Amino acid sequence: MKSRFTFLLVGLVLAAMPFAVAQQTGGLRLPKTVEAGSAFSIQSTGSGKAVLYIVGTGQVLRRNVQLGETTFFAPADLHNAGHYLAALVEGSSTETGAFDVIAAHQPAALSFLAKPSRLAVDLHDGISGVVYVFDIFRNLILAPTQVSFQLSGVTRSVQMRTVLTHNGVAWTKMNSAAKEGVAQFVARVGDVASTRVIQQVPGNPCHLRMSARPSGQRLAVETEPVRDCSGNALSDGTIVTFTETYTGGESTVDVPLKRGVARTDMPAYSGARISVATGVFIGNEILWRKER
């Protein structure tokens, strides 16, 4: 019911605008801009009583005013940034004007989008950070604001960038570190900061080597610690495939890495060729000969 009344009121005000502009009676002295959440005043001219409406995005204010006096609005009366219409209704005449409410200058909140949350080590410009700067009323601050980005991880080196917002948005790109681990990606504007966690994980394997030894009637095969090109041990759970080929047959086992090493038992066939691979990376091959 309340919203219907508001719509009706806004409709009436808008419908009366051309007539009011044509009338040019009395006067309204409006500020050009108002900072969201701050106090402001509107001066009217003339004499008698009237009703002042302030209509904006998602908000309508109504004040009974004495013409010729100043009407004061308290802090936080208007807090949504946007274009506002002021209409002074006196009997059958209406006078209108407009002003803008802009975001407060003081940043109070950041929306920080950091992508991806998980990536391989040693990637140039692999991490992107985008920051939207808001005031305390969640208005996007369009004025250029300095945002500092900082990426720090397990190594001592810290990457820093300082970027000015453009239309309320600032963005940057960072490199992932050569060493695996969790990195803190922090965006800061003044005292306001937002942190995201970036998981830097080992890259593709660069070194895959295995050995074999007899284990009872079978063959125990085991890799050396599997590492990427930066020397990081591949994550536990990574699948390593052992393939044994012998006359007329083959055996395969997919084994997950445990503490950096994959090990399993395979049938012991003299003359068998055993190979090892993980993903599309192939390691060494062993020709197994049973000792007599």
Added chain:
Amino acid sequence: MNTGRLLAIVIAAVTVALIVVGTVWPVPSAIAMAGSGSNLLRPSSSPQAAVQNLANEIGRQDWEKAYSSLANKNEFTELEFVHDLTGSYPSLRTYATLDSYDLRPLHASADEAQVQLKLRWSTVVGAFLDTRDLRVVRTGDRWGVCWPIVKEPRVPPQVIPVTYLRWDVIYRGTEDDWGSQDVEAPHVRIVDMHPVDRSRGVVIMGELLNEDVVPAFVIVRATLLAKNGSAIATEGSFDKISHVLLPKQVTPFLIEFHDVALSGVDSVLMEPSASLIAASADPVIGIEDQHFNAAPGASLSGKLVNQSGQVVTVAHVLGTFYDKNGQLVWVADQYVDRALLPQTPVSFAMALPADIAGKVSSERAITTTYSSGRFQ
């Protein structure tokens, strides 16, 4: 109007006639499935009749009657007989029902005969065939089946420590700010893709790699595009893929398009998708003694060995076949009907088309397992 009435009368008459024929002369499979076949069973006056009666009783899961009809029941208990057919541990057999069966006399004399019985069991993942060569012996005026019992091994009570990795996932909440990051979806990549024109339509085969350090639940969809860019058809790989991929694991996939000619296809749009899934690196399954058996009856056979301590309820084996140039030529699969017990080999054999078998130079097999309510 008259023609319509006449047609209705003819349809009704034919329906009644078929019902009468089906009731008076039912097919053996129908007796088994009807569940009231005991009145319709033939006396075991011939080897075929004895085997047929046994198959019908198995179909009705009338284990007591089936067991009592056997000629060699002194060699095993009724429970062992039931476990032979339905599995000692929960497996695909446990949830299977007999769909149909076939008999084939192999040899017969006055007192003994050999009959091959093919039991076709239906399950949620398709049918599997259980073939038994039965010896049937004559006792007086009746014939009785000697059941070739397959006793499933039992695992002795023990504690098997398992320390493989397990991944759990916590996703972002609904109340988190829109800027809050969610857990990143796994990165997967198609490393091989090959369309083939088959008599039934187009088949798209390929291999998918999980490049990430976390497990992925993967699906591959393909859309065939015509020369004008319009979509001809879209299909998914369904179960011709290992849906759960651990880090750096590769799965084959096969997508079938029925009634589509490759000549009408200009390009193929491949859509692999991956989402995070809680998974375990356990159990580890070894695929030993793999043999490629050439045509006729081309197949890849081998044994699955569960190297972990967990009993695997259902194992799915996927085979990838390559020609001498390393080009992917076919993807086949098979579900194993028996549970995988620790360190106990279970055989498998997956068939592949005869025309493809001649091209195969090498192969690779992987397994996906299902155990007690969780996938790996």
